[in-house]
Amino acid sequence: MVITRFLKAGLRAVAVALLIAMPAVVLPGGSDMAQITALLALVAALLTFVEYVGDYPSIIEFRDAPPFNRLRFVALFATVLCLTLICRGEVAPTPLSGVLERIGATVGHWLDFPFSPVRLMVLLATDDMSAQDVARIRSHAGIAYGAALLSMLAFVLVVRLLNWPIRHGAFNFWINLPLFDPTVGKDVLLRLNRDGNINVALGFLLPFLIPAVMKLASHTIDLVSLAEPQTLIWTMSVWAFLPASLVMRGVALMRIAALIEEKRRRAYARAEAEVQTI
Known part of the structure; x- marks a missing residue:
C-alpha cells in the first residue's frame, strides 16, 4: 500500500510538472522563461506529491472522490x-x-x-x-x-x-x-x-x-x-x-x-x- 501510494503520488507530481513546463519546453525561443518555469514546475510537483502521499489532507479538495x-x-x-x-x-x-x-x-x-x-x-x-x-x-x-x-x-x-x-x-x-x-x-x-x-x-x-x-x-x-x-x-x-x-x-x-x-x-x-x- 505504501509503495502504491508513493507511485501514484509520484505520477501525479510528474504530470503536474509536465503541464507547467510544457509550453516553455515545446515552444522555441523559451529560454528566457526556462528557469522560472522549471522552478514553478518543481514547486508544484513537490506540493502535489506531499499532498497525495500523506494520510491526511491539507488543501486539495475531493482528493478521494474521483474523477x-x-x-x-x-x-x-x-x-x-x-x-x-x-x-x-x-x-x-x-x-x-x-x-x-x-x-x-x-x-x-x-x-x-x-x-x-x-x-x-x-x-x-x-x-x-x-x-x-x-x-x-x-x-x-x-x-x-x-x-x-x-x-x-x-x-x-x-x-x-x-x-x-x-x-x-x-x-x-x-x-x-x-x-x-x-x-x-x-x-x-x-x-x-x-x-x-x-x-x-x-x-x-x-x-x-x-x-x-x-x-x-x-x-x-x-x-x-x-x-x-x-x-x-x-x-x-x-x-x-x-x-x-x-x-x-x-x-x-x-x-x-x-x-x-x-x-x-x-x-x-x-x-x-x-x-x-x-
Missing part, C-alpha cells in the same frame, strides 16, 4: 497541449498542428458571436496586433472555452448518471473537504448550498468579467503581450478553466448537500418509526 480532480486536470492538460502544438505549428508545421489549427479556427468562429466570452476576449486585441494575432486569439479562446464547457458537461453527467461520489463507497467529508469546517457557523446544508450557488454564479460570470477587467486595466497591463505564445496559452487556459473549476466545485458541493439531506431524511424517518413502535 473530479482527474477530469479537471485532463481537460486542462489537453487544452494546454493543443494550444502549445498550434503555436509550435506556426514555426514548425506538422500534420497534427495543422489539424488542431483548423479545429481551433472552426470552434473559435462558432463561439465568436455577439456578447459571448470568446468575442470579449477577441475584443482585447489592440490596434498594434496583426490579423493573424487576432485569429490566433480567437482560435485559442475557442478551444479553451470549448474544452471547459465539455469538462463541465462531463462532470454533470458523472454526477447524474454514475451517482458520484458514492458509487464506489462512502464519501469521507473530512478528507475531501479539508478546508470546510462543518462545526462552524450555520447548518452545514445551508452553508454547502450557499457556497455551491456562489461558486456556480462566479463560474458563469467570470468568463465575462475577466476580459472586462483586463480591458479596464489595459493602461497597466500590456495587452500586446497576448501576441506572445506562452502568455496567450496561459491567459486563455486560466480564463477558461478557473470558471469551469468553480462551476464544477459548486455542482459538487450541492451534490454533497443533497446526499446529507437525504441521509438526514432517512434517519428522521427511522427515528419516527421507532418512536411509533414503542
